[in-house]
Amino acid sequence: xxxxxxxxxxxxxxxxxxxxxxxxxxxxxxxxxxxxxxxxxxxxxxxxxxxxxxxxxxxxxxxxxxxxxxxxxxxxxxxxxxxxxxxxxxxxxxxxxxxxxxxxxxxxxxxxxxxxxxxxxxxxxxxxxxxxxxxxxxxxxxxxxxxxxxxxxxxxxxxxxxxxxxxxxxx
Amino acid sequence: xxxxxxxxxxxxxxxxxxxxxxxxxxxxxxxxxxxxxxxxxxxxxxxxxxxxxxxxxxxxxxxxxxxxxxxxxxxxxxxxxxxxxxxxxxxxxxxxxxxxxxxxxxxxxxxxxxxxxxxxxxxxxxxxxxxxxxxxxxxxxxxxxxxxxxxxxxxxxxxxxxxxxxxxxxxxxxxxxxxxxxxxxxxxxxxxxxxxxxxxxxxxxxxxxxxxxxxxxxxxxxxxxxxxxxxxxxxxxxxxxxxxxxxxxxxxxxxxxxxxxxxxxxxxxxxxxxxxxxxxxxxxxxxxxxxxxxxxxxxxxxxxxxxxxxxxxxxxxxxxxxxxxxxxxxxxxxxxxxxxxxxxxxxxxxxxxxxxxxxxxxxxxxxxxxxxxxxxxxxxxxxxxxxxxxxxxxxxxxxxxxxxxxxxxxxxxxxxxxxxxxxxxxxxxxxxxxxxxxxxxxxxxxxxxxxxxxxxxxxxxxxxxxxxxxxxxxxxxxxxxxxxxxxxxxxxxxxxxxxxxxxxxxx
Numbered sequence: 183x184x185x186x187x188x189x190x191x192x193x194x195x196x197x198x199x200x201x202x203x204x205x206x207x208x209x210x211x212x213x214x215x216x217x218x219x220x221x222x223x224x225x226x227x228x229x230x231x232x233x234x235x236x237x238x239x240x241x242x243x244x245x246x247x248x249x250x251x252x253x254x255x256x257x258x259x260x261x262x263x264x265x266x267x268x269x270x271x272x273x274x275x276x277x278x279x280x281x282x283x284x285x286x287x288x289x290x291x292x293x294x295x296x297x298x299x300x301x302x303x304x305x306x307x308x309x310x311x312x313x314x315x316x317x318x319x320x321x322x323x324x325x326x327x328x329x330x331x332x333x334x335x336x337x338x339x340x341x342x343x344x345x346x347x348x349x350x351x352x353x
Numbered sequence: 354x355x356x357x358x359x360x361x362x363x364x365x366x367x368x369x370x371x372x373x374x375x376x377x378x379x380x381x382x383x384x385x386x387x388x389x390x391x392x393x394x395x396x397x398x399x400x401x402x403x404x405x406x407x408x409x410x411x412x413x414x415x416x417x418x419x420x421x422x423x424x425x426x427x428x429x430x431x432x433x434x435x436x437x438x439x440x441x442x443x444x445x446x447x448x449x450x451x452x453x454x455x456x457x458x459x460x461x462x463x464x465x466x467x468x469x470x471x472x473x474x475x476x477x478x479x480x481x482x483x484x485x486x487x488x489x490x491x492x493x494x495x496x497x498x499x500x501x502x503x504x505x506x507x508x509x510x511x512x513x514x515x516x517x518x519x520x521x522x523x524x525x526x527x528x529x530x531x532x533x534x535x536x537x538x539x540x541x542x543x544x545x546x547x548x549x550x551x552x553x554x555x556x557x558x559x560x561x562x563x564x565x566x567x568x569x570x571x572x573x574x575x576x577x578x579x580x581x582x583x584x585x586x587x588x589x590x591x592x593x594x595x596x597x598x599x600x601x602x603x604x605x606x607x608x609x610x611x612x613x614x615x616x617x618x619x620x621x622x623x624x625x626x627x628x629x630x631x632x633x634x635x636x637x638x639x640x641x642x643x644x645x646x647x648x649x650x651x652x653x654x655x656x657x658x659x660x661x662x663x664x665x666x667x668x669x670x671x672x673x674x675x676x677x678x679x680x681x682x683x684x685x686x687x688x689x690x691x692x693x694x695x696x697x698x699x700x701x702x703x704x705x706x707x708x709x710x711x712x713x714x715x716x717x718x719x720x721x722x723x724x725x726x727x728x729x730x731x732x733x734x735x736x737x738x739x740x741x742x743x744x745x746x747x748x749x750x751x752x753x754x755x756x757x758x759x760x761x762x763x764x765x766x767x768x769x770x771x772x773x774x775x776x777x778x779x780x781x782x783x784x785x786x787x788x789x790x791x792x793x794x795x796x797x798x799x800x801x802x803x804x805x806x807x808x809x810x811x812x813x814x815x816x817x818x819x820x821x822x823x824x825x826x827x828x829x830x831x832x833x834x835x836x837x838x839x840x841x842x843x844x845x846x847x848x849x850x851x852x853x854x855x856x857x858x859x860x
Contacts (some may be wrong), residue, residue: 183827185822189814198817198826206826208819220819230715230771232824236816243817244771245824252824253774254817258766258781260703260774261814263821267829291710292738316709318742338771 186265186271189213193271219243249345285327285352289343293317298339300350312350313337326352354675355379355430355454359402359423360394361436361444361843363413365729365745366651367394370432373667382426384419386412393729402426407739413437414448423453430454430674432667436741440467441651456674458649462619466647470551476644479618480658481611484630484643486553494534497552498527510534512541513549519588520544523555558795561585561629562597562642563610565658567666569673576609577662580654583794584783586706586805591776592783593654594693595661598754598792599631604639615647623668626652633795653696653746656727660692660750691754693761694782697768699742701853702779704759705805710736713744714772718765723750723757726764736773744775751801754792758784779804 185196187210192212201207201221209219223235232243244255254261266274293315300312311323312332334351337343357380358486360370367383371394374381383398388407395401402425404418405411411419414437430451433439442460457463466472470490473483485504490513491497501508501524510533512520522537524530532548542548561582568574581597582590600608612627628645635641655666669680700706716732728745736742749764751757757826762784765777782790782804789798799805 183826185825187818187822194818196822200830206823208822210815210819210822212815218815220816222819222823224823230714231717231769232820233358234820237722241816242769242821244715244769245820246771248711252821254820255769256820258778259817260778261817261821263814263818265818265821265825267825291708302738318485318710318738318740320706320708324706 185265188270192259195268196265216257283330283353284333285330287312287324287349287351289315289345289347289349291317292342292344293322295337295339295341295343296321298335298337300332300335301325302335304332306330306332306352315343315349324349326350328352354677355428355671357382357399357426357428358430358432358456358671359384359419359426359428359453360398360432360434361422362432362437362439363389363392363394363729363740364743365727366434366653367392367728368397368434369727370434370667371397373665373671375798376665376668379671382422382428384413384422386739388739391734393731393734396731400426407737409437409739416441416444418454419444420447420451423448424451428453430456430671432456432671433650433770435650440648442467454674456623456670458619458621458623458625462625463649464623466621466649468513469511469515470549472647473551473644475513477619478616479614481614482641482643484553484556484645487551488686489746490549490551494531497534498530499529500552501527504552507554507555509555510537510550511553511706512537512547513551514545514547515541521553541777545750548683556630556634556643557581558634558797560597560599560633560794561590561628561645561796562600562608562627563628563648563652563732564608565652565655565666566612566616566625566627567623567669567673567679568616568625569679570622570676571678573679573682574613574616574621575679575681575686576612577664577686578605578688579608580652580657582799583652584789585796586799586850588796590654590696590800591799592693592695592780593657594691594757595657596691598794599633599640609641611642611644615644619647619649621649623673624651624655624666625649654694655750656725656746657692657694660725660748661688661690662686665687690750690752690854691757692748692750693754694746694748695756695761695765696776697744697747697770699736699744699773700776701774702776702805703774705722706776706779708738708742709774710738710742711773712736713770715769716771717767717769718745719747719767720838721760721763721767723760724748724764725750726768734842744770744773755790758790 186193197209199207204224206222211217224249226233252263296314296316298313306326308329310326313324330352333353336348360367360383371381372725380399382400383394384404385395402422438444442463445455445460477483487500507525510522520541522533524533536550562579564579565577580595582593584592608771615627626648629642630645631642633640699709701709718726725748749757749761
């Protein structure tokens with residue numbers, strides 16, 4: 183089965199093939215065009231915790247989904263992997279081209295809208311604050327990812343938002 | 354001793370107090386908000402009493418509901434923990450009126466220390482140095498400018514009713530003072546309903562060192578040495594240790610005597626902490642130290658003192674409240690080895706400590722020699738959005754600081770949490786930092802050494818990317834939900850185990 187993973191700003195292909203009930207060959211395309219291959223033997227899988235034999239070593243991984251991303255914890259590092267089945271990636275790329283130019287900002291988690299800094303029609307600079315949202319007693323400023331004009335605003339001061347709610351659209 | 358005690362708090366501190374109750378043979382009762390129905394504290398207590406909605410103001414901050422809970426459950430005493438109503442004298446007064454013993458100091462002590470200006474003058478009168486600044490509120494900009502010139506820039510503008518890092522602003526020159534003055538007053542008015550502000554000299558790279566005190570109702574008052582809490586972010590402590598690598602026996606004695614003088618000035622009883630700023634950058638030795646504030650409650654970081662002194666502070670608190678005498682004198686206090694505490698939060702340290710709420714799908718806690726984990730969560734627990742996202746306080750004890758650090762690193766490696774991001778990677782970075790190992794700490798350590806973001810992400814993503822692909826492959830092949838973990842199961846079985854869980858409608 184083929185997947186598409188983001189590596190920086192590039193997409194790379196990953197292929198998974200079953201060799202047995204617990205053994206899998208994974209081929210990863212590298213940024214330089216070469217590819218590397220590993221045989222992964224799943225020794226134990228308990229919930230989000232995986233014990234895997236690779237290159238005659240035993241490695242411990244924690245893997246769980248977080249929205250569109252997959253979080254992988256390995257040794258002392260945390261990786262956020264943006265990976266999708268290849269077919270799904272192609273479908274999304276087509277649809278995102280249609281909406282080329284517009285940036286849609288969605289709430290990362292539920293929270294309370296403390297203040298709205300921009301209104302539809304106003305121009306914003308990349309990195310400029312759009313809205314301040316308080317979650318878990320912490321105030322966070324959501325910044326514009328690009329310079330442009332506010333085309334939509336889905337928040338009101340004093341209101342609440344849920345994860346995935348539209349905050350702003352910048353064109 | 355009391356038969357039943359109400360714990361007016363949640364999370365790990367509620368669990369901590371339950372344990373102290375068990376060790377004393379007291380039956381622990383907890384209150385819980387809607388968001389905390391499945392918490393570890395509710396599971397462990399003998400009885401759990403609902404006090405309403407999920408927001409703090411509907412539950413843990415309501416004096417009436419807390420008192421009603423104590424009376425309804427027949428508790429003779431009430432432990433406030435830390436935060437919420439722990440430093441609110443109105444809870445103490447309400448307890449007195451209801452005939453419930455408050456586990457903590459008197460309302461008068463809390464009130465004197467709650468007002469920054471008043472506590473400054475009280476402490477100065479007791480002969481303990483305070484940070485140079487104004488003795489009275491500054492009402493006008495002209496007054497503020499004149500005082501600032503006298504004290505010398507940079508200065509700190511502080512709200513008299515503030516605390517815990519809130520309601521203060523750094524001012525480096527007169528220009529900044531002009532805009533900062535009204536702004537700080539306005540913020541103080543909005544946050545604390547009191548616009549009174551005053552000025553203090555700003556220390557550039559101070560160390561935050563505090564002293565634990567303990568007093569009974571028979572006039573005995575002792576100190577248990579210091580804790581260093583210089584590793585902070587936005588004035589919130591992240592890592593604490595006992596003893597401070599900066600403090601020797603002489604300075605410990607001086608700090609201890611100063612802390613006792615502060616406590617005596619307000620007739621303090623029960624457990625309390627006197628916080629000092631130490632001007633380590635000054636060339637004077639011993640380094641000058643200044644009173645900052647007194648916390649009239651048990652501190653979050655009390656376990657490091659417990660590990661080094663061998664005392665159980667939560668237990669001592671309850672014994673003192675029951676009218677017993679301190680179990681030791683100042684001469685009996687000994688300090689053995691060193692201890693470090695890391696506050697493990699559900700926050701993404703690689704993304705500017707952005708809160709990471711959600712369900713804990715896997716929890717594997719560290720153990721082994723010298724390790725203690727004061728946790729408030731369990732597998733399957735959803736970290737509520739409404740409160741401080743503390744998962745646990747991981748504590749390591751060793752013969753010396755180096756051994757404690759080594760054990761802490763081992764424990765951080767063993768600690769596995771899935772489902773939410775944690776501050777564990779951040780502590781790996783701090784504990785591996787050369788300056789930390791050298792004990793060269795100050796309150797801007799995290800910012801100055803760039804330990805806040807970005808650098809903590811792993812770089813070699815080859816195997817993790819392969820694992821992510823394998824994960825999705827198996828999920829697709831098994832055709833099941835990605836979550837085959839506990840926590841999504843029915844709760845009916847749990848409930849059956851807790852016949853003492855009060856009905857949600859209340860009595």
